[in-house]
Amino acid sequence: MGDLEDFSFAGTGSIPASGPARWMVIGLTVAIAVLVFALMAVTFIDVVGRYFFDSPIPGTFEVVSFLLALLVFSGLPLVTRDERHITVTLMEGLFKGWRLWFQKVVVSIASAAVLGFIAERLWRTADDMAEMETLLEYFDVPFAYFVYFMAALSFLSFLLMLPLIWHHARSRPGRRDSDGPIRTGSRWDSE
Secondary structure (H helix, E strand, O other), X not given: OOOHHHOEOOXXXXXXXXXXXXXHHXXXXXXXXXXXXXXXXXXXXXXXXXXXXXXXXXXXXHHHHHHHHHHHHHHHHHHHHOOOOOOOOOOHHHOOOHHHHHHHHHHHHXXXXXXXXXXXXXXXXXXXXXXXXXXXXXXXXEHHHHHHHHHHHHHHHHHHHHHHHHHHHHOOOOOEOOOOOEOOOOOOOOO
């Protein structure tokens, strides 16, 4: 097995060499793996119990729903960090040069605004649930804890969008990237 610095995810960025970003990536990756395994195990055990022993796990639908929500929100910061959101390239050919740059900046700002809005709404919803002492139906666990966690991960994704906006704003056509060379022969030059 290779060194952890050389490890990269299929189709995404690699683990940062050091600092809090490294632990965020490792922690979220481990959390995602555990959540996927838990989803698989709960579903498998429920199906076996339901069809072979006529005794399904009580509350399986609730458990699977929460595991899936936690899985999606745990992956959101990693997807945001690597800019791997689902995109539709329907009008990709219409934007070239400065228009493409402008589109990237505007879409990044809009994405950050949406992530911030989602984080704020989830946090307020969690506050309401905590105030009303809403519990999960089968397990008597406060519902608000899960929603606070989802809000925090949405806010983390919002924070990760801010340097991406700055990066897109700075990488205008004809300007130097952070690594130095002037963009030549790239999509910026074809107008």
